[in-house]
Amino acid sequence: MGGPFARGPREHSDEPLPGFKLAYPMLAADGRACGFSGVTLGRAHVYRAVDDALCAHGSRHACPSRWCDCGFYCFHDIAAARDLACEPDHRNAVLLEIAASGRYRRYERGLRYARQRVTAVRIGRCECGRAAEQLADSGAGTVGWRKLLPVCARCGAGRPALDPARFGELAQVSRVLLDGPPVEAPTATPPAEDPGTVALLSAEIAVLHARLDEALTRLDALESRQNGR
Ligand SMILES: [Zn+2]
Ligand SMILES: [Zn+2]
Secondary structure (H helix, E strand, C coil): CCCCCCCCCCEEEEEEEEEEEEEEEEEECCCCCEEEECCECECCCEECCEEECCCCCCCCCCCCCCCCCCCEEEECCHHHHHHHCCCHHHCCCEEEEEEEEEEEEEECCEEEEEEEEEEEEEECECCCCCECCEEEEEEEEECCEEEEEEECHHHHCCCCEECHHHHHHHHCCCEEEECCCCCCCCCCCCCCCCHHHHHHHHHHHHHHHHHHHHHHHHHHHHHHHHHHC
16 A cells, blocks of 8 residues: 555555445344345345445446446545535434455545445434434335434334444444444423413413503493483
């Protein structure tokens, strides 16, 4: 690695290169293994924590081929993966830290490569915006695999779900982290019936009633005066 000739069109690394990417967490139909599926190319294919790239278009060439867009992809920078996670299509994805090895090609913001080891899984936020704590059955999937969905404790209540440690065990990834939302979450939700607010509203309504009564009395007086003429 390195040196003036290292940036050829195709390179090879025996030393793993770190990278970051998004993926959907998947659970095998028999519940005994977990894996990942791509968020763009190769959505139908599920890969394991350590895996070799297959051509997404069914060709038998070695990945990554110059003539094809197949292979694993990653970003050099974790911020680029986090940015991509903001897109509505990718909100349900988890962030993977990976080590790329074997044949690879560089592109603008990362690598396209042949072999991958997932070194960490970062679970971000629930669809509701709170920090996700579990991976629940999403109802979607591909043949033999159910797609999992990061959910918070509230949205996940009563749904079949895996906690991070169990997902790590089944996926054979030792680091599964809860990333949480990078924005400040409300610390406490106000109680549905705040007695202070209710008392204040009652007082305001009482004042309004009193004014209405007064107005009606004046109107009555006016009317009776007019009728009396
Ligand atoms: Zn290909
Ligand atoms: Zn939620």
